Amino acid sequence: MRIWLDGTLRDADDAKVSVLDHGLTVGDGVFETLKAQDGTPFALTRHLERLTRSARGLGLPDPDLDEVRRACAAVLEANPMPLGRLRITYTGGLSPLGSDRGETGPTLVVAVGETARRPDTTAVITVPWVRNERSPLAGLKTTSYAENVVALARANRAGASEALFANTVGQLCEGTGSNVFVVLDGELHTPPVTSGCLAGITRALAAEWTGAHETDLPLDVLERAEEVFLTSTLRDVQAVHRIDGRVLPAAPGPVTAKAMRVFEERAASDIDP
Numbered sequence: 001m002r003i004w005l006d007g008t009l010r011d012a013d014d015a016k017v018s019v020l021d022h023g024l025t026v027g028d029g030v031f032e033t034l035k036a037q038d039g040t041p042f043a044l045t046r047h048l049e050r051l052t053r054s055a056r057g058l059g060l061p062d063p064d065l066d067e068v069r070r071a072c073a074a075v076l077e078a079n080p081m082p083l084g085r086l087r088i089t090y091t092g093g094l095s096p097l098g099s100d101r102g103e104t105g106p107t108l109v110v111a112v113g114e115t116a117r118r119p120d121t122t123a124v125i126t127v128p129w130v131r132n133e134r135s136p137l138a139g140l141k142t143t144s145y146a147e148n149v150v151a152l153a154r155a156n157r158a159g160a161s162e163a164l165f166a167n168t169v170g171q172l173c174e175g176t177g178s179n180v181f182v183v184l185d186g187e188l189h190t191p192p193v194t195s196g197c198l199a200g201i202t203r204a205l206a207a208e209w210t211g212a213h214e215t216d217l218p219l220d221v222l223e224r225a226e227e228v229f230l231t232s233t234l235r236d237v238q239a240v241h242r243i244d245g246r247v248l249p250a251a252p253g254p255v256t257a258k259a260m261r262v263f264e265e266r267a268a269s270d271i272d273p
Contacts, residue, residue, distance in 0.1 A: 002078035004071035004110040009078055021107055023091025026099055027144035029107075030054035030091075033233050036084040036112060039076045042233075044069070045272050046201045047088070050141060055090060057140040060106055063090050071110040084112040085234060089143065118235050120260070121251045123160040123242035124175070124228075126219065127151045131165045131173040133196030141198060148176035160242070162230060166219040167196045178235060179203035181212060183227035183255045188212040202231040202263075205273060209266050210259045222246070227253035229260075237263045 003015040023029035032047045041047075048065050055063055068088060076086065089109040095102030129151060137144065151163035155176075162175040174180060174197035181190045190207055192214040193199045206212065222228065228240040228248065237260045239252030252260060266273070 001111070001113075002075065004075050004108070006108055007067070009074050015109070015111075017091075017107055017109065018094050020094055020097070021091055022093060022095040022101055023089065023107065023143050025095065025097060026092075027142065027146075028058065028060075028092035028095070028099075028101065029089060029143035030058060030060070030141055031143055032088045032141065034072075034086040034088070035233050035236075036076055036081075036086045038082060039080060039084075040271055041072055041076070041086055042267065042271055043201050043205070043273060044072065046204070050199065050201065051088060051090065054140040054142065057137070058092075058142065059101075060090065060092060063106070063108065068108065068110070071108065075110045075112050079112050081112070081114045083115055083117065085115045086110070086112045091143065115234060118238055121239040121241040122162065122230070122235075123158075124162045124164055124230070124240050125155050125158050125160045125244050126222065127154060127163045127165060129165065131167045131196040133167045133169075133173070133194065135196070138196045139193055139199060152176045164219075164222070164243075170219055171195050172217040172219050172221055173197050174200075175230060175232075178230040178232040181206070181229050181231065181259070182217065182221055182225035183253065184221070184225060186226070186255065188255055188259070189215040189217060191215070191217055200231060200233075202233055202236060205266070206231045206237055206259060206263055209262050227251065227256045229256045236260070236267070 001012040005015045034041045091107045093106045094104040155163040167173045179200040239256045241251035
């Protein structure tokens with residue numbers, strides 16, 4: 001594997017970041033994950049715009065997007081594969097131990113790993129922990145991901161691929177790495193970004209292409225929704241067939257199936273929507 005690190009491609013064994021990098025010591029960093037098909041990243045412009053928003057939210061300098069584009073192209077060319085998970089990581093860089101950031105400048109890493117197409121349906125659970133919609137990190141895609149690691153491990157132990165959070169006022173928010181949509185009375189709804197969820201790229205496209213409504217929803221909507229699906233970069237649109245102990249045997253239902261079809265068709269027609 002060839003990895004981009006601070007301006008150049010390196011072999012994986014030579015791509016080393018300091019143990020004093022702020023991304024490692026305190027999770028001071030942001031990242032993006034993109035789907036790359038046959039060496040072409042999907043929705044790259046939108047992902048780079050969100051990378052910049054997340055960096056600004058942490059007080060990091062704006063990333064050099066021309067360099068990031070060059071890095072993505074170089075990594076994809078050096079590591080050909082039919083379907084890849086392209087990861088852009090941008091951290092606070094070499095810093096003293098503790099929360100204060102150093103002055104050497106950010107670290108940029110771009111890498112890709114092979115992945116496979118997700119199943120059409122999946123199981124999810126809800127967890128007792130909440131997203132803090134008032135956190136300074138709300139809506140930012142940061143490397144401070146331990147909360148998601150714990151929740152996803154719980155989901156995996158329950159035979160599920162995702163865990164869903166409420167926020168501090170009991171509203172449905174998001175998954176560890178996905179956004180959630182529900183069908184109520186035949187209409188499609190998804191939590192607004194004010195709920196504390198990440199403004200997912202796939203979420204935005206799916207909402208735009210299907211006409212979904214942004215709606216404040218209680219967590220218990222999952223007990224009565226006619227259909228539920230997840231969206232994320234590597235899931236695209238994925239139906240949910242089980243939520244905790246509730247089974248949705250018809251998944252994907254008609255609204256979800258249409259959303260899956262529309263997303264696939266629109267994404268195929270425009271690689272950078």
